[in-house]
Amino acid sequence: MDIYKDFKFENNETPKYVQLANYIKNMIDKRKIKEGDKLPTIRDLSKRLGVNNVTIVSAYNKLKLEGYAYQKVGSGSYAKRKEVASNFRKEYSNALKKLSMEILSEVVDFTGETTAEVLFPIDDLKNIINEVLERDGANALLSDNRNGYTNLIYTINKVFWDNNLNNEDIIIVSGAQQGIDIASKGILNINDNIIVEKPTYVGALSVFKWRKVNLFEVPIEEDGINLDKFEKILQKNEIKCFYTMSYFQNPTGISYSIEKKKRILDLAEIYDFYIIEDDYLSELIYENSLEYVPFKWLDKRDRVIYIKSFSKIFLPGIRLGYLVAPEIFRETLQNSKHNTDITTSSLMQRALESYISGQKWKKNIKDLNDEYIQRYTQMKSILDNEFGDILTYIDPRGGLNFYLTLKDDYRVNTKELFMSLKKRNVYITPGVMFFTSQNDGQDSFRLSFYQTDKERIEKGMRILKEEIISIVNNQRGY
Structure with a gap:
C-alpha cells in the first residue's frame, strides 16, 4: 500500500515540508506507518511528490526533532511513535512532582531529583x-x-x-x-x-x-x-x-x-x-x-x-x-x-x-567526599554481592550515580519496573529517559545516591531486587 499516493500539497501559507511532516506524523499516529518502518529515501520521495530534495530533508528533520523519526547512519530514516516515550516522561516528571516534603521521609529517592537532604552546612x-x-x-x-x-x-x-x-x-x-x-x-x-x-x-x-x-x-x-x-x-x-x-x-x-x-x-x-x-x-x-x-x-x-x-x-x-x-x-x-x-x-x-x-569550600568538598564515598562503597558492595546474576555496570569511581543494565535472564522493561517500585515508595530513573529513541534504554536504569542515606540505600536495594524478581517470575508464569 502506497500511503503517499493520495497526499497532495495544499496551496496555502504552510510550508510544504511542514505539510509533509504533519501528514507522515498523522500516518504514524494512525499506525499506517508502523514503528521501525523505513521512510522512503529522499530522492525517491522527492520524485514521487514532485518537489526538491530540500523539502524532504526539512520534513524528515522536523519529524526527528519532534520524536517521530530517527536516523541510522548510512541506512536512512525510520519511523517511531512519539507518545509512548513522551507520555512516560510526563508520568515520570509528575510522579516526582507529587512527592511532598511530608512523605519524603518514607521515600527512597534513587533519582536524585528531590531535596529531602541538604549536606551543605x-x-x-x-x-x-x-x-x-x-x-x-x-x-x-x-x-x-x-x-x-x-x-x-x-x-x-x-x-x-x-x-x-x-x-x-x-x-x-x-x-x-x-x-x-x-x-x-x-x-x-x-x-x-x-x-x-x-x-x-x-x-x-x-x-x-x-x-x-x-x-x-x-x-x-x-x-x-x-x-x-x-x-x-x-x-x-x-x-x-x-x-x-x-x-x-x-x-x-x-x-x-x-x-x-x-x-x-x-x-x-x-x-x-x-x-x-x-x-x-x-x-x-x-x-x-x-x-x-x-x-x-x-x-x-x-x-x-x-x-x-x-x-x-x-x-x-x-x-x-x-x-x-x-x-x-x-x-x-x-x-x-x-x-x-x-x-x-x-x-x-x-x-x-x-x-x-x-x-571554606575545601572543607565542604572533603566532607561531601567523605559522605558520598561511603554511600558509593555501600551501593557498590550490594550490587556486587546481591545483584551479580541480575545486572551489569561500569564502576564510575566517583560521582553520584550507578548506571545498570539487566542481564538477559532478568531483562524487564524498566518503565514497568519504575511503576512497580513507585507503589513501594522507591524511585529510579529508567534508561529510556536518556535516549532520543524510545527503543533504547528499556533494559537499563540509573540509581543515584545523592538523596539516600545508608539506611535508605539498604532498604531501597532490597525492594529493588524483590521487584525485579517478581516481574521476571510473572513473565515466566510462576
Whole structure:
C-alpha cells in the first residue's frame, strides 16, 4: 500500500515540508506507518511528490526533532511513535512532582531529583550572607558587571584556573542547565548538526531539541565515546559541536581517558567543530586512579566551551555556575546570557565568592567526599554481592550515580519496573529517559545516591531486587 499516493500539497501559507511532516506524523499516529518502518529515501520521495530534495530533508528533520523519526547512519530514516516515550516522561516528571516534603521521609529517592537532604552546612551559608551584607550593604543587591560579579570572576580564575584564563571569557550563569541553554542559543541554528553521547543528560537533549538541531548519537564506552563511530559521523556530516560530560557522565557515570580527550580535541580542529564540556561533578573523585584533567585544560586551540555548576557542591536550589567562552564566541555568548535573564543574583554571587576565596569550600568538598564515598562503597558492595546474576555496570569511581543494565535472564522493561517500585515508595530513573529513541534504554536504569542515606540505600536495594524478581517470575508464569 502506497500511503503517499493520495497526499497532495495544499496551496496555502504552510510550508510544504511542514505539510509533509504533519501528514507522515498523522500516518504514524494512525499506525499506517508502523514503528521501525523505513521512510522512503529522499530522492525517491522527492520524485514521487514532485518537489526538491530540500523539502524532504526539512520534513524528515522536523519529524526527528519532534520524536517521530530517527536516523541510522548510512541506512536512512525510520519511523517511531512519539507518545509512548513522551507520555512516560510526563508520568515520570509528575510522579516526582507529587512527592511532598511530608512523605519524603518514607521515600527512597534513587533519582536524585528531590531535596529531602541538604549536606551543605546551613550555618556557614547564614554567616557568609551576613558577612556580605555587612561588608557591602545595599551594593550586595546590585550587579557591577553584566557577565557576573567581578570579584567572583577573578576568584574563579585564580582558585580553579591559576589565572590561566582571560577574565573576559568567564560568564556567571544560573547553573549548568542555563549554561547549556546559553551555549546552544549562542552557537546553534536550526538544522545544525551536533553530536551527543548515547545515552546522555536529558536536560541537554531537551535544550537541543528546542533549538531544532539534528542530533547524532555516539555510543559511550568505558573511557568515553566510540571514536571510530564518532569520526565516521564527522566524515559524512558537517558537525557544529559535540556535547560531552567529561567526568561521571550522566547517566553512565563514565569518565573520559586523557587519550580520548586529546584525540577528540585533534578531531575538533581537523573537522572544525566545538566542544561543549559540561563539568558538573568532577570534585567527587573517589579513586586515585582517576586523574582530573578536563578538556578545557588540554584546549590549546580554543575549541572548548566549558560549563561548571556549583549547585551540587555549594547548595542545592541555589543555581550558580560559570561558562568559559572561546574568544570567537565571547560576545555572542555574553549577549545570549544577557538576553536570557540579564544578570544572576548579585547577593548569591558575592556569597559564593566569599565561600571560595575564604577556602571554606575545601572543607565542604572533603566532607561531601567523605559522605558520598561511603554511600558509593555501600551501593557498590550490594550490587556486587546481591545483584551479580541480575545486572551489569561500569564502576564510575566517583560521582553520584550507578548506571545498570539487566542481564538477559532478568531483562524487564524498566518503565514497568519504575511503576512497580513507585507503589513501594522507591524511585529510579529508567534508561529510556536518556535516549532520543524510545527503543533504547528499556533494559537499563540509573540509581543515584545523592538523596539516600545508608539506611535508605539498604532498604531501597532490597525492594529493588524483590521487584525485579517478581516481574521476571510473572513473565515466566510462576
